[in-house]
Amino acid sequence: MQPVVLITGGAGYVGSHACVALIESGYLPLVLDNFSNSSVESLRRVARITGVQPQLVEADVRDASALDSVFRSGPIHAVMHFAGLKAVGESTVQPLRYYAHNLAGTLALAKAMQRAGVRNLVFSSSATVYGEPGIEQLHEDLRCDPVNPYGRTKWMIEQMLADLAASEPGWRIARLRYFNPVGAHASGLIGEDPRGVPNNLMPYVSQVAVGRLDRLRVFGGDWPTPDGTGVRDYIHVMDLADGHVATLRHLLATPPQLLTLNLGTGRGTSVLEMIRAFERASGRAVPYDVVDRRPGDIAACWADATRAAHVLGWRTQRGIDDLCRDAWRWQQANPRGYGG
Numbered sequence: 001m002q003p004v005v006l007i008t009g010g011a012g013y014v015g016s017h018a019c020v021a022l023i024e025s026g027y028l029p030l031v032l033d034n035f036s037n038s039s040v041e042s043l044r045r046v047a048r049i050t051g052v053q054p055q056l057v058e059a060d061v062r063d064a065s066a067l068d069s070v071f072r073s074g075p076i077h078a079v080m081h082f083a084g085l086k087a088v089g090e091s092t093v094q095p096l097r098y099y100a101h102n103l104a105g106t107l108a109l110a111k112a113m114q115r116a117g118v119r120n121l122v123f124s125s126s127a128t129v130y131g132e133p134g135i136e137q138l139h140e141d142l143r144c145d146p147v148n149p150y151g152r153t154k155w156m157i158e159q160m161l162a163d164l165a166a167s168e169p170g171w172r173i174a175r176l177r178y179f180n181p182v183g184a185h186a187s188g189l190i191g192e193d194p195r196g197v198p199n200n201l202m203p204y205v206s207q208v209a210v211g212r213l214d215r216l217r218v219f220g221g222d223w224p225t226p227d228g229t230g231v232r233d234y235i236h237v238m239d240l241a242d243g244h245v246a247t248l249r250h251l252l253a254t255p256p257q258l259l260t261l262n263l264g265t266g267r268g269t270s271v272l273e274m275i276r277a278f279e280r281a282s283g284r285a286v287p288y289d290v291v292d293r294r295p296g297d298i299a300a301c302w303a304d305a306t307r308a309a310h311v312l313g314w315r316t317q318r319g320i321d322d323l324c325r326d327a328w329r330w331q332q333a334n335p336r337g338y339g340g
């Protein structure tokens with residue numbers, strides 16, 4: 001029988017790509033999502049790519065009785081927990097909503113797992129937990145000091161999970177710190193579908209290229225970086241999805257442990273380099289204006305990706321040109337996302 005993995009937030013951007021990678025690796029995803037930032041269409045597309053329709057429970061991850069009935073419905077081998085809110089700016093305006101969905105959501109999930117005796121968990125954390133460390137290459141052992149409510153929810157969850165793992169034998173927990181996930185499945189059938197005007201660089205660039213937005217604003221041309229624009233570690237979402245499968249395999253094959261891993265490429269790319277790569281991939285111009293720095297941004301950061309390589313034997317396979325090509329394929333085929 002194929003092992004079943006509960007995927008909270010599995011209809012979302014990273015979760016839907018993880019569903020594809022899991023199915024292709026012999027796992028059966030069972031998705032729990034409240035569709036607050038996604039649509040059921042992503043799961044239909046997962047079925048078109050893989051030939052397997054993920055089972056779906058429409059529920060809020062904070063709903064203890066919904067979680068209990070999911071765990072009672074049959075054996076669940078592990079949980080991948082993607083459900084949560086992720087907009088940094090919004091988290092400063094609605095912090096309690098972020099603590100409710102992210103922190104209380106994970107608490108409800110961990111308690112339900114404890115009741116059900118399921119102790120294998122892969123958690124979506126973020127490089128945002130590092131805050132403003134003053135260095136560019138970020139290693140997992142750096143002190144975490146997040147600078148916004150979203151980041152604090154992730155760091156609090158990480159600590160809660162560490163306390164849980166220390167308190168009770170048998171937990172296998174991975175805290176995965178993603179850098180900047182971008183791109184789409186190579187089929188162009190699933191991808192990132194932000195609601196409203198995108199906050200992040202890649203979906204904004206894609207929407208300018210496709211003509212849905214006029215011009216990109218480049219936040220700062222005077223950063224202490226080679227071309228003056230911000231530098232980040234952009235990881236292809238399918239590399240990220242593969243990293244989840246590698247993590248799960250590793251957790252299930254080794255003794256109980258708490259694992260903390262960066263998932264990134266280990267390389268930095270500037271905003272201008274990204275614009276040029278996207279122009280090459282799409283054959284379209286991406287007009288932009290350099291404007292003031294965005295509050296809360298840092299100049300440059302990228303992952304120290306050596307621990308994931310050493311522990312999992314996993315490395316990213318795709319580069320900037322691949323991720324621009326795949327993001328463009330998705331954007332061109334779905335100019336309005338899953339909505340049409």
Ligand code: NAD
Binds near residue numbers: 011
């Ligand atoms: P997303 O918004 O596309 O996916 C999140 C999914 O969770 C959505 O389908 C949403 O409907 C669902 N959801 C939200 N609150 C829920 C709740 N209370 N109950 C049930 N479902 C709920 O986001 P994503 O980009 O796929 O991110 C997935 C995870 O990875 C998040 O936890 C996010 O914080 C983390 N992460 C994302 C990034 C990124 O840039 N995309 C970077 C680092 C970490």
Ligand code: WQD
Binds near residue numbers: 086201216230
């Ligand atoms: C990338 C670069 C911007 C938009 C965020 C979260 C982080 C994580 C990933 C969840 C920066 C510049 C952007 C634009 C621009 N998410 N930029 N014009 O800020 O590195 O990370 O997403 O965990 O927590 O903070 O990503 O894509 O917003 O920005 O010039 O319209 O692009 O200044 O240098 P960021 P981003």
